[in-house]
Amino acid sequence: MATYDATATVKRNRAFISSAMSVPMLTREREFELARRWRYSEDEAALHELVLAYVRLVVSMASKFNNYGLPKGDLVQEGNIGLMQAAFRFEPEREIRFSTYASWWIKSAMQDYILRNWSIVRSGTSASQKSLFFNLRWLRAKIQASESGTIPEDTLETISKKLRIGIKEVEAMSNRLASRDQSLSTPIGEDGDDSLEDFLVDNKPSPEDITIRTCDGDTRGRWLVSALDELSDREQMIIRERRLNEDKVTLEALGDRLGITKERVRQIEHKAFEKLKLSMVRISREASISPHRLT
Known part of the structure; x- marks a missing residue:
């Protein structure tokens, strides 16, 4: 597995910065010529020359954010994204320098990156x-x-x-x-054997609690199936459509399906639900007396 080489990364960043700072600056006329060629003819060579000439601006702005503790290479990368956004949106007919316009996009991209990464708390x-x-x-x-x-x-x-x-x-x-932010693995105490994470309270249910809840849920499910079997087909259908399904069917729609009024559907639903509750209570009591029932 490849390992991270900090020294090599620093060297690459320095080489990139040196290369960016060596690119000749553009005159106002050349800058607008390139911007027009890209905007109106989609000349990629013009876009490349325009963007490359202002990478020095990205490097310069990245230096202003050194005190936020983030790698300069990452800041430059984010700034380059802002520079590209500026190039795609720049309107040369407005008669403002591209560097002025791009500065806003570069700064915004870097600030957004800092806000995303300065703390794990957003x-x-x-x-x-x-x-x-x-x-x-x-x-x-x-x-x-x-x-x-x-x-x-x-x-x-x-x-x-x-x-x-x-x-x-x-x-x-x-x-x-x-x-x-502070790492939860940071050693604390005189001997350093403990860490912050050792003192965090785990509020999640234990494996035993999860198993009990699962078993209880399965048991209640079997009780419900048995209780539903004691209802008529029409009562079962109404209870399922009105009480058990995620998408509840309206009384009017059920009435049209069954050929009865929605008020009659409401009455059947109420009566069937009461019967269902009584059956559940009776079955649960019988199960507590005879634990092997319904299993």
Whole structure:
């Protein structure tokens, strides 16, 4: 089985970045020429040249997100996806530089990737939540708030007003940023023999409980079959269609099928259901007296 070689990965990433930064920059005229050729003639060679020239922009933007603890190579890869989206959507007739337009798509792709992978607990992806996630750190540092401690009330209010987001949202996101995910396998205690997962409570039913429930369900199923056999064919059909099937048939539809009024169907259903309950009670009592009955 192949193993992950971190050194080789770093070398490949450096080679890619070096190659991207060596590609000549485009003039405004050349940029618009390539964009028009791709948009109106689907010239793939033009698309390739246009995108390749701005991979340097992806690399540059990836460096701005280094402090989120994610591999730069992954950020560059996500940024390249954003760059391709920009190339497919760019409208040269709007007379804006492709780099300006692409920057938004690249940044958005990287931010979405960070939000997906920064924590196993999914962060909000609304516009306000994204703004809060990516602006809270620098804004808090700017007003000299503690990076790891509790944010004072006046600081919360300042950040809330600056980002136009509720104070509770700011406080919740701050708590998220103050503590990263921790592996359940992390050793704890003086000797390190225990881990966090050793102290988690398992609320799932035990194998014994599952077996008992399964057996009880099978038993009740046999009781129901026996109780249904005590009903007439018409009563069985109505009970099955009205009580036992997932898709309940209407009283009117059953009435049309049986040639009776829907009120008559309702009366038969009520009477049959009462008979069924009495039969179930009697059969369960008989089974408790004679455990081998119905088995």
